[in-house]
Amino acid sequence: MSVSMTQTMVDPTNAVNKRTVQSAVVEGRTLELRVGDIDGVQYAWTRLVDSQNGDIIWINQTTDGGNTWNSFGKRTIQAGGRNYTDALRTNSSNKVKMQAWTQLTSGNKYNTAAW
Template identity: 40%
Template sequence: MLTRIRRRGLVLALATGLLTTQVVAAGASPAAASPQDCEGGANGFRDIPDTLRGTQAPVAPVGIFGRTATLYYGQVGGVTRGWAHLGGDTLSGDSVWMDWTKDGGNTWLQCGPFEVTSGGQTKTSAAQRTSSDANWRFRACLRWGRHEPPHVRCTAWW
């Protein structure tokens, strides 16, 4: 009797996990996940210094264990652009990226990840121009270390 209950519990747990995986897999996903997709002018991005700050976008920064990802915007090369910034108590292996969407978040291009190579270092994504189009949006994301499963936090879309 106890074995049958355990077996039902296991089947229910597996079915729930499979359903959850399918729901997550069916959701939106990035179109790319490489720094090369946004470095050196690719896709309209502009390389910026890792120390660059601008005006904080009106979305709350996200953080974990003393690290903070913030979405900024400002003038870069005479154009208003947005970018992701990672700061705080960073350690080697932490990374930051910026997701950019042109369809309100259904699909996006992931600009990064850009990895911190030494503790205390700040890091930015490349910068992309802003737009008055409501579907043209950004969010900043961070990954803490190289843990599996990854510890990832992203801001809301702006």
């Protein structure tokens, strides 16, 4: 049984209490799963520190404890542009988990541990 979730994404630029909950160093870049509060509600998003032009980032979410995963917010990073995705609302259920993902210009894909 999965948890019903609203999949509307929002810009996390003005989130407060921002912090990194999972990270992985990949080919000289740092892939992060970040969380923060927007209007009193917790959201999560992917950020790629030291990203390069053409790197792709997105956030994956499961609502059934990891049996199935869905991708959200995929974006290709442009030089000097935004290095993070829009944010998805989190949920305290142990069936809801998120991961940060990237496909680097090398073609290799990486992800953080689930949170």
